[in-house]
Amino acid sequence: MSRQLLKSTGVVGSMTMLSRILGFVRDMLIAQIFGVNTGTDAFFVAFKIPNFLRRLFAEGAFAHAFVPVLLEYKMHGDKPALKQFIDKTAGALALILILITVIGIIAAPVLVAILAPGFIGQEMQYELAVKMLRITFPYLFFISLVAFAGGILNAYGKFAIPALTPAFLNICMIAAAIWLSPLMAEPVMALAWGVIAAGMVQMLFQLPALMRLRLAPRLRWGFKDKGVKRILGLMLPAIFSVSVTQINLLVDTLMASFLKAGSVSWLYYSDRLVEFPLGIFGLALATVILPRLAKAHAAEDAVAFSNSLDWGLRLVLLLGAPATIGLLMLAEPMLSTLFQYNEFSVADVHLAGQSLKAYAIGLIGFILIKVLAPAFTSRQDMKTPVRYGFYAMLASIGLNAVLIFPLAHAGLALATSLGGFFNAALLLRKLLKEKAFQPASGWGWFLARVAIASGAMAGGLGYFVDANWWDQWNSADRVINLIKWIIAGSAIYGAGLIITGLRLRHLADIHGKIINF
Template identity: 45%
Template sequence: MQIEADYGDVFLSKKLIKSGLIVSVMTLVSRVLGLIRDVVIANVMGTGLMADVFLFANKIPNFLRRLFAEGAFAQAFVPVLSEYQVKDEQQAEEEGKQNNHEKTRILIGQVSGTLGVIITGVTLFGMLASPLFVMLFGFGWFADWYSDAPGGEKFTLASNLLSITFPYLWFISFAALSGAVLNTMGRFAVAAFTPVLLNIAIISMAIFGAPYTQSPAHALAWGVFLGGLIQFLFQIPFLYKTGMLVKPKWSWHSEGVSKIRKLIVPALFGVSVTQINLLLDTLIASFLITGSISWLYYADRLLEFPLGLFGIGIATVVLPSLSKLHSNNSPEEFSATIDWGIRVISLFGWPALAGLMVLAQPIIMVLFMRGEFSQHDVIQVSMALFAYLSGLLSFMFIKILAPGYYARQDTKTPVKIGIKAMVANMFFNLMLAPFLGYVGLALATTLSATLNAWLLYRGLKAKGVYELPTKTLIFIGKLVLSALVMVLVVYQLSSEFEVWLAMNFLKQVEQLTLCILAGVASYLVMIILLGVRLSDFKVIKR
């Protein structure tokens, strides 16, 4: 279904824009604190043995979080929850009564009880079997430990840290469930703010807890544990205020849970392809030189800043909106909302890509180069970042296109696409890693994500759900041209790597700020000159 713009017929714009702004602002706060957290980690541990091990121990529960929390679970839960809310609204309207959300409350109780039993079992197993997880995803370390080779201590330390960080999965799963409920109720700010608490906990433990633990890595692991606990407790009062804090109940065979089960099984794989690819990267990186995992981590964190701020922020408000539009049988509005998401992330994604490409090394230098983080690490991280950045828009488009399937309760198609993308990623890994090392792993992830995004779009187009309108293609072309002008301006203002190194910290910050402000100004001037207006971001229908 191709949508040609008719700006006189506008709907949902104000609500989507307001919700998007709320989520983006809260996400910005979280991402800034996340960067501060990474600065602290880089200062305390650098990119050596302890850093590799802690980042590994933190990655496993975060991967499972994508499955049991805001990843596949949310993609299956939110459409069903929206459907139940629509039913409650329709029933209340037919009976002329106030909506008490009876069906919605019952569903939440059934889902929380069923999820609780499963997550408790997975968490306990993970804590007891942490060496098994390390063996599976860090086999290079296990091989060193088994053969008493140098570096074998990584396996022992990773097993110990993983047993501390694994309960984070339990806490964050329920925090994510609460966030999904609040988002569907239109309360986006609470769930968007919650990650701030994790960053505060990790930073606090790194600064104040390290003297009281075995190592800085142990302090950070306990920070992850406490951060999960605080996030879980923080959501409870807001659920109570909205009337959605209900008693959990095991209901494996109930209608709502059964529906979610059918949706979540394929979604477990489909929505988490990127995370699975990152774990496969970690497995291969365990065979590479020490520092590879850390270099990939810091590059990924810088990539996650614009991806989380714009891609995930916009996707957070798009999914509930799409789910309700599908339940209300509004295909034109459904397609227009996807198009709105594509336009918004394109507006921010292209300059983010251009700016990070040109200023990668100065940004890494200013943020991380102190303490145990060296000049050599700056260069290594920047190389991985360049590889990741080439797929930034692909990562963002996936965040908008995938909900186009899940909101329609179609989880089979993304699974098929996900399998193709993961197979391609393994092929790219094996093809590139022997020659490019950890940079090859980053590039493989980018190539597979691009394939994933293309196949998602092609599938929506084939089903008549969404096709890029001509005006949107022209709009994106204007943004790309503006970003290229921005690159030229920033490149002229920036200095050579050696010159940046010779500057003191304050001078580096001053020069970097000047480059960023000039880049933003040139981008804004160009998009205005090329005719981009606020009306381009209204949700429109044919």
């Protein structure tokens, strides 16, 4: 079991890495071509709103409500019943998305005013954000159907295509930045058109895989269907339970709009770097572990459920620890290498570096939520994550109000990080109390080994690396030296694990047992 989980996680992680690398290329081009100004702030708000709703409804609520019910049909029903369920779910989802999209386009001025109130006094920036939001909002329709198709493919163990699909967003935006922007009166508007084009391309890309499974949906009226009703009933609490971090990031953008120009962009670029390991490790783990946990619950196999969760939590710490240290110790070198060209200044690197370090502190907490939340949603328990998510959101908002004054935009990022850990701690405590998760033996040794290896990595990078070097180098030197120190830090961490006795076979035991570390 663990070997298959590790293999599937590797497939999703590698595909996600390709997409994230293209995402960095995209952001480098945006930084070089458009800089950090009111125009880019307006685009990031216009892009964040449908992207936030996509994560909230599609990747978040819908995926966690849909996959467990789908697996029940797959395991206990026949193929015609499964196909009918998929068709009716697709019909209901499409109608809901059309209504939300129409409302969003009409209400774009109100949405920008609510989510970026600092723009209201800046007439040109506000109007530009409204125009771009009306272009980008239909992205929600297409990408939600993409998530629907991806949920079906993941349930059938087809992880590669859904994981590769996000790469087309970056490809389309890169094309728009290079070729379309010079043709437009307002060049930054090209990015908005790139977003909507990407939604259509992503949806079309997944259709052949569904057709091979003979599960390509035909839209049917499904609001009276029993399975669809269950999904809709689960979605509302799931919207909140799995998306607290995204809500907090949106609140960060709202509050940053009141700070000096560039604050929204600094948060965006630092969040993008945190999203790299979060996407590769966190999203990959969440994608793979949700069907596994749902299957174990449907089969009433409590041991397999707990072992899968144990495996996931160990992998979170094993991979999350070095990623956190790397982001903390190499924050400004990464930002300088990727973005410090033309309009993106040394000052921008330092200011974005502050919020990157603050977000990095919460990386493990963010990844833990992606593993712990499915432990509830796979059992169709949405109420518990909702309650804890609400507590965590209140804590983050309270910390925002306190930390924004001494730390400005970095204080907003730190508040989100601390809220993430608080949410993860509440979820873990509940699973332990219910005995849904019973830790296997060897956790003490495992934590000690990860801590020793992490300390060695932090010490090595802290002693040998000077972030000021990157300001003096050209782009080639920056890239070469950044890669060198990423490899060096990873080697130190890996050596620390090997010296202390940790082996990869411990996480890939073919029988699904958790070996004493």
